[in-house]
Amino acid sequence: MVHAVHENPDWFGPFAAAFEERGLPYREWLLTDGGTLDLDDEPPAGVFWSRFSASSHTRGHHAAKEHTRAVLAWAAAAGRRVVNGRSALEAEVSKVVQLSALRRRGVDVPRTRVVVGTGHLLEAARAWEDPTGAGFLTKHNQGGKGLGVARYSHADELEAALAAGALEDPVDGVVLLQEYAAPADGTITRVEIVGGELVYAVRADTVHGGFQLCPADACALDPVTGRPLLPPGATLPPVPGQSLFSLHEGFGDEPWQAELVGRYRQVLDDLGIEIAGIELLRTADGRVLTYDVNTNTNYNADVEAVAPRSGPGAIADHLGALLADGAPR
Structure with missing residues (x-):
């Protein structure tokens, strides 16, 4: 089994x-x-x-x-x-591992500084060069659900947040300082890959979803109140009954998309990952930045209802084929 x-x-x-x-x-x-x-x-x-x-x-x-x-x-x-x-x-537990693997295969990632020990965070922020004036993000190295992700315009804002105890300590002691790169159209794309095959891609609304773009239905509501959560980084609160996620139809058809998916396959092979959701965005200046590799990928019910192929179904088919083959090592 x-x-x-x-x-x-x-x-x-x-x-x-x-x-x-x-x-x-x-x-x-x-x-x-x-x-x-x-x-x-x-x-x-x-x-x-x-x-x-x-x-x-x-x-x-x-x-x-x-x-x-x-x-x-x-x-x-x-x-x-x-x-x-x-x-x-x-x-899964290290964005440093993910970003390093992406860079190795020529995938563009956000400019990032690794801070080991939060006592060094403010010093690193003061040394951060911000030529665009867009500010920077902090995020936990062992992340998920937007853990530790916050945007700061300058180091003084971070200093105030630290003084107020507003930053949660990362579970592994590692924080990333990362350039803030706004999506040109207010969305990011998540590419779902199973067994080396592109299943489909999803658009996620960052205006209402912010930095916490977990596609599982269980992530959308406050477990206490049952109301839609206002994720960190969201400009507007989620609208009841309106999904943050939609099918990105035709992703992979354009040459740059096909090339990027090919590089993703190389990255996943390097890391021994067979099932993943990889997140990217296109900036106003035309850059395509990949910033997250999820190995416990979840699927959104609204997208599943219209997608040409089911994500969980693709996983079941992949695992079933391995089981039928005798599950060789």
């Missing part, structure tokens, strides 16, 4: 439905509260698929990262087929 290793049941419904529709045997292997693992035990037969999320600690699952690392290492060492394994996990 497929062993789906993850820590957030709220995100798993569409994948369970895709597996069940195809009659694909699966189990959810939840790693939320710690536990034990006997390395003398034989891992169960089948395909191990990791959906570990970099934002797991925000749900109180602080042990999930190390627990997932252990399970994936144990399964791989026994020769089990692991999809989005240890190397993918290391990319």
Whole structure:
């Protein structure tokens, strides 16, 4: 069977439905509260698929990262087929790893400075050169859900935020200073790739969605009030009943898009990632900047309803094919 290793049941419904529709045997292997693992035990037969999320600690699952690392290492060492394994996990929890891999393959990324230890953050901001006058962003290296993302016009604003205790400490102690590059049309694009194939691309509205563009339905509402959240960086609040996401029809048809997707495939191969959603934007001056690689990609229901192919369905087909082939290592 497929062993789906993850820590957030709220995100798993569409994948369970895709597996069940195809009659694909699966189990959810939840790693939320710690536990034990006997390395003398034989891992169960089948395909191990990791959906570990970099934002797991925000749900109180602080042990999930190390627990997932252990399970994936144990399964791989026994020769089990692991999809989005240890190397993918290391990319999921480090934007530095992602950006470095993108740069290696000639993909343009935002200008970025890595700050290890928040005590160095203000010093780095004061040394930041801002030729455009657009300011800069801070973001957590281990991100997800827009963690730690905030925009500052200059270092004095950051100093005031630090003095007020307004910055949450990153879980790994690493913050990125990054150029602020506004999307020319108020949207970003997320490219969904499964098993090396472009499934489809999604437009996401940054005017109403800001920096927190999680496509899962569970991300859209405040868990306490049930009302639409105002994400950080949004210019206008989300409109009830109006989706932030739409299908980016025809993405990949233009030569520059096809070339970029080809480079993305190389990056994913380098990082051992088989399933990903990669985010990019086009700036007013014509640059195309790629800034995020999501290895536990979620899919939006409104987009799924009109897309030519289902994202969870593509994943189920990919895992099912591996299972049918005997799941070679």
